[in-house]
Amino acid sequence: MDTETEGKAAAVEEMREWCVALPKVELHAHLNGSVRNSTLLELAKQLGDKGIIVFEDVKDVIMKSDRSLPECFKLFDLFHILTTDHDTVTRIAKEVVEDFAAENVVYLEIRTTPKNNEAKGMTKRSYMDAVIKGLKAVEDVDVELFGSNFRTNETLSSKLLDGDTKKKKIYVRLLLSIDRRETTSAALDTVNLAMEMMDQGVIGIDLSGNPVVGEWETYLPALQHAKNLGIPVTIHCGEVANRKEIQAVLDFCPQRLGHVCCLNDVEWKKLKSLMIPVEICLTSNVMTGGAPSLELHHFADLYNAKHPLSLCTDDSGLFSTSLSNEYYLVATTFGLSKSELFQLAQDAVQFVFADDVVKKSLKEVFKHAEKRLL
Numbered sequence: 570m571d572t573e574t575e576g577k578a579a580a581v582e583e584m585r586e587w588c589v590a591l592p593k594v595e596l597h598a599h600l601n602g603s604v605r606n607s608t609l610l611e612l613a614k615q616l617g618d619k620g621i622i623v624f625e626d627v628k629d630v631i632m633k634s635d636r637s638l639p640e641c642f643k644l645f646d647l648f649h650i651l652t653t654d655h656d657t658v659t660r661i662a663k664e665v666v667e668d669f670a671a672e673n674v675v676y677l678e679i680r681t682t683p684k685n686n687e688a689k690g691m692t693k694r695s696y697m698d699a700v701i702k703g704l705k706a707v708e709d710v711d712v713e714l715f716g717s718n719f720r721t722n723e724t725l726s727s728k729l730l731d732g733d734t735k736k737k738k739i740y741v742r743l744l745l746s747i748d749r750r751e752t753t754s755a756a757l758d759t760v761n762l763a764m765e766m767m768d769q770g771v772i773g774i775d776l777s778g779n780p781v782v783g784e785w786e787t788y789l790p791a792l793q794h795a796k797n798l799g800i801p802v803t804i805h806c807g808e809v810a811n812r813k814e815i816q817a818v819l820d821f822c823p824q825r826l827g828h829v830c831c832l833n834d835v836e837w838k839k840l841k842s843l844m845i846p847v848e849i850c851l852t853s854n855v856m857t858g859g860a861p862s863l864e865l866h867h868f869a870d871l872y873n874a875k876h877p878l879s880l881c882t883d884d885s886g887l888f889s890t891s892l893s894n895e896y897y898l899v900a901t902t903f904g905l906s907k908s909e910l911f912q913l914a915q916d917a918v919q920f921v922f923a924d925d926v927v928k929k930s931l932k933e934v935f936k937h938a939e940k941r942l943l
């Protein structure tokens with residue numbers, strides 16, 4: 570390697586490390602899309618040994634790196650076969666939090682679809698209990714799940730000071746997802762479950778699932794119910810060009826929107842005038858064709874317009890990314906400086922669904938990190 574190449578490699582490494590060190594807020598991460606490949610392979614091997622699946626076929630699918638949107642949803646069906654029993658749900662919830670915390674995510678909203686599975690004796694409630702059990706089982710990191718002072722009177726910010734030898738801390742909150750395959754009644758069950766579990770870390774509702782499946786009218790009563798109950802809502806919007814639905818979603822005016830890929834000029838204008846914060850998922854959108862390339866991703870337009878936004882992973886396992894990597898991609902693709910990246914990460918605090926006490930604590934975390942990172 571010549572000196573110039575070595576210098577470039579060192580600069581890349583330094584920037585990547587800086588993006589890892591940056592405190593980050595993750596607002597759009599699906600539990601089953603964020604599972605480690607090693608865990609999926611281990612689970613597939615177990616089911617392969619039992620003759621339930623053919624391990625070699627599943628292994629190739631898990632290790633494949635590019636995925637179209639329809640392929641993603643076939644894969645989720647496979648992941649659900651691998652992960653949907655109580656102990657496995659507990660395990661993946663624990664690992665996902667550990668992985669985000671390891672790259673300095675200080676606030677994580679993890680979303681997951683509560684599942685009924687009679688064969689496994691699973692109800693939506695017992696599924697969520699298994700998720701929460703996983704969050705409580707995290708040992709390497711202190712998880713603040715119920716409120717800023719859940720385990721101790723010390724706030725998170727006071728424990729995240731640099732040079733701190735204590736354990737890392739992460740706020741975790743849960744969003745319950747309505748899958749687009751569900752009926753109105755099943756969607757309402759999910760909202761009622763969210764209400765029931767508001768004191769256990771559940772903080773909002775998400776509408777997700779295969780965007781070519783289902784009708785807006787099916788979910789609207791449940792989303793409206795959430796709104797009436799005062800539960801914050803985030804909606805996957807415009808993953809495909811469904812004009813009628815994009816219009817309806819903007820009219821509904823949820824607290825946040827995911828993706829916003831296929832909006833036309835009128836819808837784009839409306840989104841900007843409504844100032845609804847957007848969860849930006851760069852790698853996911855490019856892989857699934859929602860954006861033509863990183864360079865042409867709509868992040869640039871929203872960022873330049875000073876529209877509220879937050880960088881997110883969507884499915885870090887499925888798309889082999891991490892939140893640090895998404896920040897790195899923004900730096901290298903759009904030329905943001907470290908101070909602009911820092912501001913971007915810090916601004917995301919405004920869009921969390923958690924209360925002002927948590928927001929205040931997170932602001933402190935950033936204030937302190939600023940001295941070290943800039």
Ligand code: 6MZ
Pocket residue numbers: 599600601602641645646680681682683746748749777778779780805808853857883884
């Ligand atoms: C829409 C998505 C998604 O809920 O089982 N999901 N929905 N668009 C996406 N973009 C690629 N990625 C994930 O996590 C997996 C579920 O999240 C939704 C799908 O409904 C998927 O089945 P949970 O933990």
